Every structure is written in C-alpha cells, then in structure tokens.
Amino acid sequence: MALFDVEVARDKSLHRFERAIRAGCDGRKAESAWWVDHVSITNIATIVEWCNGKGIKIQFEKCNNAVFDKDTMTISIASSIRPLRQVFYLLHECGHYMISNTAGKDDRFKMGYRLGEGFTSELSFSHKLACVEEEFEAWHRGWRLSQRLKMNLDRKQFDAVRRSCLKTYLVWVTKYGK
C-alpha cells in the first residue's frame, strides 16, 4: 500500500522502457510508451492534488482495478496498472465521489450503491440498474473533471476503457436480475 510518489512512478516507467529496449522491442514504440507514461504520471499528480483538496486519499496497492470508499474517503487503485489506465480509473472513481456528494438529493441513484452491500446480495434488478446508471454517470463526470483539470486526454482511449468496464456491468445487470 502506498501513496502516489511522482519520482517512484517515473523510475518505474524508465525501468519499463529499459527492459523493453533490452528485450529487443522497437525503440520508437518503447519511447512513445514511455512518453505516454510520462504525461499520465503528470495527470495522476493533478488528480491526486484535486483529491487532496476534497479530503480523498488515493492508495496504490495490490488489488483489482479501482474502488472509492465513501466511509474512509479513500480511492484504492491497482499499482500494477499502467499510468494511462490509472488516470482513467481515477477519474471514474472521482466521478463516484462527486455522485456520492449529491446522491442524497438525487432520486436517480437512491436504489443503487447507497443501499450498501447487504442489499447487493439480493441482486434485485432495480438496485442493479441504479448501480449501472451510476456507473455511466461516474464515467461522464470523470471525463468532465479531466476537462476542468485541462488534461487534454484522448476521448477515444478513454471511451475504450469506459466501454469495457460498462460491458462487465451490463452483463451483470442482465444476467441475474429479477
């Protein structure tokens, strides 16, 4: 478990680049991957700063993907994911945070995550549908946050990650819903 450290992240990225070169990968491809890391690490630092201002802690750890816990005001994110994807996941989790701030006033999500784990086990369709609706909204707000923070992300890349995550939820909501 670790907090974000720009220097550590940059070192890790440089080592990845060196490993790729030693392994005989195309130099230009390795360089452009390193550059994507470089820009993404700057973007992560921007998100961490925004989160700090809201009282949210971001922890990099061994876990799957990412999750926001409102009770502890913590976003946990997999340290093994490449920086660009971490940027997308973090923005999405910030989206969940923003929704959780207004969810009390918004009927749209009242049947969703707010009901907590206990209700989740019942797998009711209305609950799952509200969760999925929140998933869409969290991606939407995450993208808008990236624009407010002037990150200049590639919408197509963002959408590719968004699509694959939403697909998992759509399978979940239709497969076992009552």
Ligand SMILES: [Zn+2]
């Ligand atoms: Zn989500």
